[in-house]
Amino acid sequence: xxxxxxxxxxxxxxxxxxxxxxxxxxxxxxxxxxxxxxxxxxxxxxxxxxxxxxxxxxxxxxxxxxxxxxxxxxxxxxxxxxxxxxxxxxxxxxxxxxxxxxxxxxxxxxxxxxxxxxxxxxxxx
Numbered sequence: 650x651x652x653x654x655x656x657x658x659x660x661x662x663x664x665x666x667x668x669x670x671x672x673x674x675x676x677x678x679x680x681x682x683x684x685x686x687x688x689x690x691x692x693x694x695x696x697x698x699x700x701x702x703x704x705x706x707x708x709x710x711x712x713x714x715x716x717x718x719x720x721x722x723x724x725x726x727x728x729x730x731x732x733x734x735x736x737x738x739x740x741x742x743x744x745x746x747x748x749x750x751x752x753x754x755x756x757x758x759x760x761x762x763x764x765x766x767x768x769x770x771x772x773x774x
Contacts, residue, residue, distance in 0.1 A: 651676040651763055653745045658768030666733040669768050671745030678726040682748050685719065685730045686758055687712075687741035694744060696756035698730055703750050710756065713739075735772045742767040 657669040671683065684699035689712065696710040698719040707719045713732060721728040730743065746761035753760050 651678065651681060651747055653747060653763055653765035655743060655745050655765045655768035658743065658770045660771045660773060661735055663736055663772060663774050665735050665772070666731070667735060667770060668732070669730040669743055669745075669770070671728045671730075671765060673726045673728075673747070678721070678728065678747070679723045680750070682750050682755060683719075683721070683728045684746045684748075684755055684758075684761055686744045686746060689741070694758040696758070697743065699755045700728065701750070701755060708755065735770075737772050737774050740770060740772050742769050
C-alpha cells in the first residue's frame, strides 16, 4: 500500500507563497487520486485541493479558490499544493491523502484511504 509524506511546510509571512509536496512510496502515485485537506473551524479536515487521475481533473476548495493550484510529477512520485497570497487564516496542518481512482466525491475526507502525517504551515501577520 502507498505511504505518504508531506514536506514543505514552515513559517511564512502574509502574502507569501508556499508549495507543499506529498511524496508517495510503496506504489506508483499516478495510480491514485490525491486530495489535500486541512482543519478549519467546525471541520476536522476541510478539502483544500485535489486531483482525479482519470482525465487529470483538478479542483480547489472554497477556502483556497483563486489562490491555490495542484500539480504533480509522476517521475518523482509527488503531488504538490501551490498556495499564494497566504493569510493567517491559512495557518494549519495540511494533510495529503490518497485513494484508488474513483468518481465518488473527492472533497469528502472519508473517501480517502491513506493519509500522510501532515505538514504545518504558519502564516505570521
